[in-house]
Amino acid sequence: LFESVELAPRDPILGLNEQFNADTRAGKVNLGVGVYYDDEGRIPLLKAVHKAEVARVEAAAPRGYLPIEGISAYNKGAQRLLLGAGNPLLESGRVLTAQSLGGTGALKIGADFLKWLKPDANVVISNPSWENHRALFERAGFTVETYPYYDAATHGLDFNGMTAALNALPEGTIVILHACCHNPTGVDPTFDQWKEIARIIKQRDLVPFLDIAYQGFGEGIEEDAAVVRYFADQDITMLVSSSFSKSFSLYGERVGALTLICSSSEEGERVLSQLKRVIRTNYSNPPTHGGTIVSMVLNTPELYDLWATELAGMRERIRSMRQQLVEKLKAEGVNKDFSFVLEQRGMFSYSGLTKEQVDRLREEHGVYAVSSGRICVAALNSRNIDYVAKAIASVLA
Ligand code: LMR
16 A cells, blocks of 8 residues: 655754754754744743643643634634734624644645635745745645745845736735744835735735734734734735744644634625634644633733733844844854844844755754754854854854
């Protein structure tokens, strides 16, 4: 039966973890996967999360099946994060959310739903994009193409290339956009540029699918959702995949959400009924633990404030690591100007390192990065940053 099965390549991101774990060198550093580590190099258990967990364990709640679309209070909390508390859309019946297995799970049920709804549409992703975007939409049956995004010469956005490409897309094309903290480049459009993108999407009747996996890691929880809110204000119907893996430091709990903004509550009811069929045939219904914890934090003012403060702390530590990396590279005698790293937002820096340099970093120094040159700045800390700066300087020399 399985004789003809060929060996698949390692996953470009999670495969690095496998290699990293097997590496026996003491000084190894994992800048591959998008995970936030604290200054001690540990994945933090946030205090807000811990408090909610203690309360949950004390409540000794039974673990029955959740509804297909998940915990209602969780879904409402996810909507408030996206649209802002008090947004009239929240009460309109036009916004529906399903708790999902992380951001990837949200993309997957969104992709399956869209394939059923628009079987002939193509998908476009940014060039470059998160490695799994292409694989995930292709696996759902779509042809995936790219639109220009990153300009290596300026380390910024190729806005003209991007808008020209969007303007030329056939009506109904599904456009994957990173709502904040673009993965892998850390380069986001300005708000004015987003307005132009929204105008094109609307005028050309494109289908936006906004991926927001790093809300709170750019400028702030509210600020990072500005694009979603603007699109919603423009009455653009859309899909939004949220991840709470990073913002709650709950990677293994698979906490995410798919939100759809429809044009009427009656439409919303029909759409939810079909989305539930997609979920039921994928994994039936989501797990209870992570969703309950996130829901408790989002719906308890004292825990929410604590969480927002902790998230701000993570955001600020990443900024300080960016600053220090730029300074230390300079101090190591690197000629190239790395100040663009300070302009990038979120966990990542698209360092400009070539695949060969990334290979040398790993082989010669035990420093792991994605072959595209993406490094996870959130994995740098006061103990490893000197070592990493020296390693990068040596492969650039
Ligand atoms: C990443 O880009 O490293 C993260 O989103 C983790 C993942 O699932 O790839």
